[in-house]
Amino acid sequence: MAVEDVSGVESGNWVQSTEFEGTTEDASGIESGSRVQNSESEEAAALPDWEPNYEEQNHGSESMKGELAFIGSMIEHKLRTEFEAENSAGTKPNVDESLIEEVIRVYTCIRKNVPVSRQQTSSCELMPSSKSGEAGGTTKRSEAVMHGVGKRNEIEGLIEQGSSIVGNTAKGVVVDQTLPQRYRLEPPRGDTVTGIRDTSAGKVRGTPPKPVGAPVIRLDIPDAKTPYPHVNINPSLTGVPDPHMRISPTTLKVAGGAARTLEAFGKVARPVAIITDTVRLGAAVHADGGTIGRNTAVTAGSVAGGWAGAVAGGLAGAKGGAVVGAAVGAMFGGLGAVPGAAVGGFLGGLAGSIGGAFVGAAAGEAAAEAAVGGPSNE
């Protein structure tokens, strides 16, 4: 389990020292969305080439986006390292139901901005968010970010505690071995670059009868009526109209490329998760009126943190997916919550790594919410 220490925060820039097993990474400067890293390890140089994309629009807080992206990149580097190690070991995870309950409890506390007790033995409270904008030794916003990171560390501590109970096999899940094969990638078809298919949906046919499956989410190139890259959500499965959510060309390219590349290597869960994250971010941008706003920032933090949870262990499963789905669904506003539930269903269905990602998502959201001024009352 990684231990991350924030050693300095200054005017929106922050310095992070992350200890990995056998490696150390130092980031010496983050400024206004740019990322500068000094690394003495070869692993640090091998940062993921498929980072979640936070550049939906060129609006909003660039420095915040930079911070979130940096958190995400650090997390994903670790994720990759640990997954590779677990894959080579060929281990299978255990799932501890009591830990699932604990995870949901912590997440709920964070969402409600109430004190989070630690296994009934210790407690902490979210620091009151600052909205005054007063100058100080550190900015109020960076204090909030720092506090959010501290919260993440605390939750990771919980995860580590749980992992020690269930053993090392629960720490770092071999996603491709645990993925229930309900959700599959859609191969390209027509304008669709990639997508997710629910193999348990659709008409029931054959002998013995079984569902033929149906696409749930598609990532499409522009067409005549929707002249920008967009996400389609199948109305016949969700019961609500297709939102045609706008995404950036870069996001489409990254998601499509990652899906194809990883699928070619038999890595199914990760591209599904990438697409899911894409949809979540798309929903957030939609809720923010097409700009980087509060929902986008929080969701980006959740996405970044989500990968941390995946590293820590696959724990939550369907319960976590349902909670996340409700949160995502709320972002659809007038379009209804059902698409969000569908997205959440992916998280729930991916019992294992992505379910575990729910844990980290809570932590990431806490950091992001602190950065934007505390949890929303909406």
Next chain:
Amino acid sequence: MNLAVTVTIKEPNEVLIDSPVPLPSTEAGQAWEAISRELLVYAFAGRAACIIADDYRASDQGYFEFVEHRDQIMVDGVLYQIGASENCSPDALKAIVGTSDIWWDAVLIAGFSRYDESRIIKNVRAYLKAHSLNADKIETEDELLVSTGDGSGFRWVNPSKPVSEIIAKVTHFAQAVGWNTNV
């Protein structure tokens, strides 16, 4: 909210029938499906028609069960599912609406008098060419109705019905679900 079907007449012989994108509610989505069903039945029920869908997954959708002649054709490396009927069933046409294929704009309905492989290939190529070039015109002399805009509209090329009748019918279908019509 007053929703409307937009009917666009494109010369020389093409009609576009579109819903708003995105639709604002579940009820609006159901209303558009009802309009779509009526439109397809009006266009092809009781006459010769050929349903052409790309991809092997199309055969899972069920609407091919309602046609007499089923086949597969490979056109330029892509497999197409074909369902042809001399007397097309309204059930087949209704079953197309709401499927993933129409949501995927992967269904073409052609007004062929009988199953004709070379004619199918010719029309598929004409459609693909127009789609890939985002062209205004599909180069075909046959009647062809295709789904557009992720199932949010239809492009009806060389319709067998008079344009004025199409407008009147679409207006009627729209009024039945409380929608207006913009021409």
